[in-house]
Amino acid sequence: xxxxxxxxxxxxxxxxxxxxxxxxxxxxxxxxxxxxxxxxxxxxxxxxxxxxxxxxxxxxxxxxxxxxxxxxxxxxxxxxxxxxxxxxxxxxxxxxxxxxxxxxxxxxxxxxxxxxxxxxxxxxxxxxxxxxxxxxxxxxxxxxxxxxxxxxxxxxxxxxxxxxxxxxxxxxxxxxxxxxxxxxxxxxxxxxxxxxxxxxxxxxxxxxxxxxxxxxxxxxxxxxxxxxxxxxxxxxxxxxxxxxxxxxxxxxxxxxxxxxxxxxxxxxxxxxxxxxxxxxxxxxxxxxxxxxxxxxxxxxxxxxxxxxxxxxxxxxxxxxxxxxxxxxxxxxxxxxxxxxxxxxxxxxxxxxxxxxxxxxxxxxxxxxxxxxxxxxxxxxxxxxxxxxxxxxxxxxxxxxxxxxxxxxxxxxxxxxxxxxxxxxxxxxxxxxxxxxxxxxx
Amino acid sequence: xxxxxxxxxxxxxxxxxxxxxxxxxxxxxxxxxxxxxxxxxxxxxxxxxxxxxxxxxxxxxxxxxxxxxxxxxxxxxxxxxxxxxxxxxxxxxxxxxxxxxxxxxxxxxxxxxxxxxxxxxxxxxxxxxxxxxxxxxxxxxxxxxxxxxxxxxxxxxxxxxxxxxxxxxxxxxxxxxxxxxxxxxxxxxxxxxxxxxxxxxxxxxxxxxxxxxxxxxxxxxxxxxxxxxxxxxxxxxxxxxxxxxxxxxxxxxxxxxxxxxxxxxxxxxxxxxxxxxxxxxxxxxxxxxxxxxxxxxxxxxxxxxxxxxxxxxxxxxxxxxxxxxxxxxxxxxxxxxxxxxxxxxxxxxxxxxxxxxxxxxxxxxxxxxxxxxxxxxxxxxxxxxxxxxxxxxxxxxxxxxxxxxxxxxxxxxxxxxxxxxxxxxxxxxxxxx
Numbered sequence: 091x092x093x094x095x096x097x098x099x100x101x102x103x104x105x106x107x108x109x110x111x112x113x114x115x116x117x118x119x120x121x122x123x124x125x126x127x128x129x130x131x132x133x134x135x136x137x138x139x140x141x142x143x144x145x146x147x148x149x150x151x152x153x154x155x156x157x158x159x160x161x162x163x164x165x166x167x168x169x170x171x172x173x174x175x176x177x178x179x180x181x182x183x184x185x186x187x188x189x190x191x192x193x194x195x196x197x198x199x200x201x202x203x204x205x206x207x208x209x210x211x212x213x214x215x216x217x218x219x220x221x222x223x224x225x226x227x228x229x230x231x232x233x234x235x236x237x238x239x240x241x242x243x244x245x246x247x248x249x250x251x252x253x254x255x256x257x258x259x260x261x262x263x264x265x266x267x268x269x270x271x272x273x274x275x276x277x278x279x280x281x282x283x284x285x286x287x288x289x290x291x292x293x294x295x296x297x298x299x300x301x302x303x304x305x306x307x308x309x310x311x312x313x314x315x316x317x318x319x320x321x322x323x324x325x326x327x328x329x330x331x332x333x334x335x336x337x338x339x340x341x342x343x344x345x346x347x348x349x350x351x352x353x354x355x356x357x358x359x360x361x362x363x364x365x366x367x368x369x370x371x372x373x374x375x376x377x378x379x380x381x382x383x384x385x386x387x388x389x390x391x392x393x394x395x396x397x398x399x400x401x402x403x404x405x406x407x408x409x410x411x412x413x414x415x416x417x418x419x420x421x422x423x424x425x426x427x428x429x430x431x432x433x434x435x436x437x438x439x440x441x442x443x444x445x446x447x448x449x450x451x452x453x454x455x456x457x458x459x460x461x462x463x464x465x466x467x468x469x470x471x472x473x474x475x476x477x478x479x480x481x482x483x484x485x486x487x488x489x490x491x492x493x494x495x496x497x498x499x500x501x502x503x504x505x506x507x508x509x510x511x512x513x514x515x516x517x518x519x520x521x522x523x524x525x526x527x528x529x530x531x
Numbered sequence: 532x533x534x535x536x537x538x539x540x541x542x543x544x545x546x547x548x549x550x551x552x553x554x555x556x557x558x559x560x561x562x563x564x565x566x567x568x569x570x571x572x573x574x575x576x577x578x579x580x581x582x583x584x585x586x587x588x589x590x591x592x593x594x595x596x597x598x599x600x601x602x603x604x605x606x607x608x609x610x611x612x613x614x615x616x617x618x619x620x621x622x623x624x625x626x627x628x629x630x631x632x633x634x635x636x637x638x639x640x641x642x643x644x645x646x647x648x649x650x651x652x653x654x655x656x657x658x659x660x661x662x663x664x665x666x667x668x669x670x671x672x673x674x675x676x677x678x679x680x681x682x683x684x685x686x687x688x689x690x691x692x693x694x695x696x697x698x699x700x701x702x703x704x705x706x707x708x709x710x711x712x713x714x715x716x717x718x719x720x721x722x723x724x725x726x727x728x729x730x731x732x733x734x735x736x737x738x739x740x741x742x743x744x745x746x747x748x749x750x751x752x753x754x755x756x757x758x759x760x761x762x763x764x765x766x767x768x769x770x771x772x773x774x775x776x777x778x779x780x781x782x783x784x785x786x787x788x789x790x791x792x793x794x795x796x797x798x799x800x801x802x803x804x805x806x807x808x809x810x811x812x813x814x815x816x817x818x819x820x821x822x823x824x825x826x827x828x829x830x831x832x833x834x835x836x837x838x839x840x841x842x843x844x845x846x847x848x849x850x851x852x853x854x855x856x857x858x859x860x861x862x863x864x865x866x867x868x869x870x871x872x873x874x875x876x877x878x879x880x881x882x883x884x885x886x887x888x889x890x891x892x893x894x895x896x897x898x899x900x901x902x903x904x905x906x907x908x909x910x911x912x913x914x915x916x917x918x919x920x921x922x923x924x925x926x927x928x929x930x931x932x933x934x935x936x937x938x939x940x941x942x943x944x945x946x947x948x949x950x951x952x953x954x955x956x957x958x959x960x961x962x963x964x
Contacts, residue, residue, distance in 0.1 A: 158726065159685060159726050159729065160684055165732060168733065169674055169675040172672035176664065177666050180666075180802070180803050181803070183746070183754060184811070185631045186812050187809075189595060222620065223622075226792045233823060233827035234825070240823070241595035244819075245818065245823075246817055251812055251814050251817050254752075254813060254814070255752060255813065255814040255818075259651070259750065262622075262651070263624075265750040275883075308827065310828055310831070311831065312831070312832050312833040314833065314837070317935055318927075322931070326925045328885075329884070331881055332881055335879065335880030335881060335882060336953060337962070338964050339704040339962040340951070340959055340961045346706060346707065347708040347709060347712060348615070396535075400567060438623070441622035441623065519736065
């Protein structure tokens with residue numbers, strides 16, 4: 091241990107009286123060591139012998155050891171009392187014991203109807219998930235294996251969490267639009283999809299307490315203090331710690347780094363959400379070439395861009411230009427610069443829509459040849475009643491109707507299930523329309 | 532494997548049309564000049580045009596003071612931006628992007644580069660229509676306007692905020708090439724805010740009030756349960772970061788600061804704090820932010836962020852651009868349990884370790900900066916950093932962690948990171964025995 095370290099007595103992470111701790115905290119304050127003179131490998135190893143200057147008044151003053159912001163007896167008298175109506179408007183969350191649940195009920199079959207209408211475009215008719223949206227059902231028995239599937243049925247310990255989250259956050263992009271009865275019904279359907287209740291089940295604020303979640307016992311408190319903190323504390327080896335060192339794994343083998351040349355791995359199946367994605371196993375993903383050649387688009391946003399994405403990304407620095415050129419050749423219509431701008435705007439749509447060769451219906455219909463087509467007529471896509479009717483009434487997607495729809499989908503077409511806030515700038519709308527126009531059938 | 536220098540070349544053009552010199556340009560420039568070897572300074576073959584030719588900025592006038600009323604970085608820094616990994620998420624609205632750690636120095640993250648993670652997009656909150664409510668087990672449920680909050684005494688504190696899923700992509704092995712992606716779900720800024728304790732005392736917490744539940748105003752229904760001890764200890768209700776108003780993507784006009792604890796708890800767009808006698812077990816503390824172990828049992832309430840460090844330069848996005856000789860290695864370290872008195876660095880994959888030099892202020896639960904200067908001999912390197920925190924904890928290897936937790940826990944991966952640097956100075960994310 092160097093002298094430098096001796097002045098750094100391990101600090102107690104004390105939280106009480108900051109004032110009395112101030113003296114001690116000064117110790118834990120790390121002082122800059124002077125930059126060592128240029129040293130070789132060997133000399134660098136000895137850098138720890140360098141003397142550190144004693145803490146000075148200035149450096150100590152920087153430590154977090156100042157007096158806390160003062161409290162005042164009886165408070166500051168600021169703010170005002172909340173009214174009961176205000177509390178009722180915001181305090182709608184639910185607890186495991188059911189505290190907060192409103193009176194109401196809903197059965198499995200009603201739940202199915204609402205779910206198919208309002209949730210299935212992302213989560214699938216049976217909660218199996220469309221694309222990379224979250225999966226809500228299945229996965230029982232997978233928690234101990236590689237790539238566990240965590241769903242309401244396999245993982246969630248409390249039913250209250252389902253009710254609470256759906257009620258406050260879903261459908262995605264239209265939060266808090268469901269009535270309590272709808273939430274009871276959807277929750278009943280989700281339980282049914284997870285084999286937790288029979289199809290004649292009705293969930294209500296009363297039957298709520300009877301439901302037992304399969305993984306209720308699957309959690310324990312943070313035990314790092316016992317299992318890890320001591321094990322990972324103490325002296326650390328500094329010299330001759332290993333005889334041999336070998337590289338056991340390289341990121342380049344499966345390069346999924348954005349912008350890397352090899353193309354992206356096919357993570358379609360494993361990627362659900364950021365945190366879930368962390369579980370995607372590099373070893374499981376296909377070799378990069380296969381992923382690129384496969385018919386499933388890889389990174390959907392790239393693939394959606396005119397089907398040229400794979401080539402473009404291999405071509406490196408021209409990635410930006412290539413797809414746009416391809417598009418222009420195909421149509422010779424709209425201004426190429428506008429199309430290129432529209433391609434960038436399309437990133438906002440690409441989570442739900444595809445265009446180009448092999449475009450498939452995702453949570454939204456594929457959009458090839460959409461300009462000039464009657465609304466609600468892509469084969470195999472299940473539209474909302476609202477959009478279907480609009481099409482039947484003669485709505486055709488042209489510059490004007492697209493502009494109206496894309497600026498504010500739900501205002502333009504009440505009841506549409508496109509959960510998209512809308513494009514704010516007219517420029518974006520003109521550009522995206524040009525881009526869509528450039529997509530053939 | 533792509534040359535990291537190329538990776539940047541390719542990305543830069545899509546980000547800006549600026550005449551930024553490419554990294555490849557830097558690299559060839561450096562090589563052409565022959566590099567510098569310790570003690571053997573090179574002689575110039577011909578006069579340097581950077582000196583002999585008149586550059587435009589030496590001759591012509593630049594923009595006046597009003598051209599940039601809110602200053603932005605030089606056009607030559609246009610590649611220094613947050614980046615995301617598009618395949619990670621279904622939708623950019625519920626997604627994450629990453630802080631470019633390899634482009635930064637010191638300990639403070641500039642506001643525009645702080646990584647973003649939101650679950651329902653960036654809420655654009657009008658501060659005059661924003662309220663903070665405290666209700667539940669309190670003597671007086673209260674409502675505060677932003678103006679009310681500004682009348683409480685404030686504190687200034689530097690803290691790191693790390694997403695519990697930072698490095699989560701690396702549990703099963705080396706996957707992403709760049710510390711921006713492997714470690715960039717962290718930022719470190721100075722907050723100005725009111726101690727949460729003062730607001731809770733204003734409402735008067737009842738004796739059975741053991742937990743609080745902060746809630747955000749955005750469409751994601753973000754709520755977490757926090758024990759009252761933490762709430763009364765060092766949490767802040769903050770409205771400024773690095774001296775200016777919070778950025779919208781960081782919770783403007785007001786967010787919760789929960790020092791040392793996982794980023795998800797630092798509720799943005801904070802609109803309500805409920806006091807209760809038990810935890811709520813909401814979605815973000817059951818479905819998410821629980822750590823599934825090998826045996827199928829999950830840890831819950833794993834709030835504290837363990838001590839962690841990473842070498843930011845050299846790293847895959849920041850290769851060594853010169854040849855042999857004096858080389859600056861640098862990185863950052865932090866702990867949710869205190870300060871960082873010491874970081875060790877190895878150049879040979881952990882056979883021998885050297886103590887790094889700490890520089891810059893050392894604050895509790897803040898990022899710390901370390902340096903290690905050495906003469907590179909031009910041979911491959913296996914770089915690692917290993918931090919110690921003020922409790923005596925030493926950063927474990929990834930395999931140490933896997934032995935206890937398995938590979939499915941997603942969150943809290945604080946294992947030691949290895950970069951392999953080849954003869955050309957290019958770095959790659961690897962794991963070693």
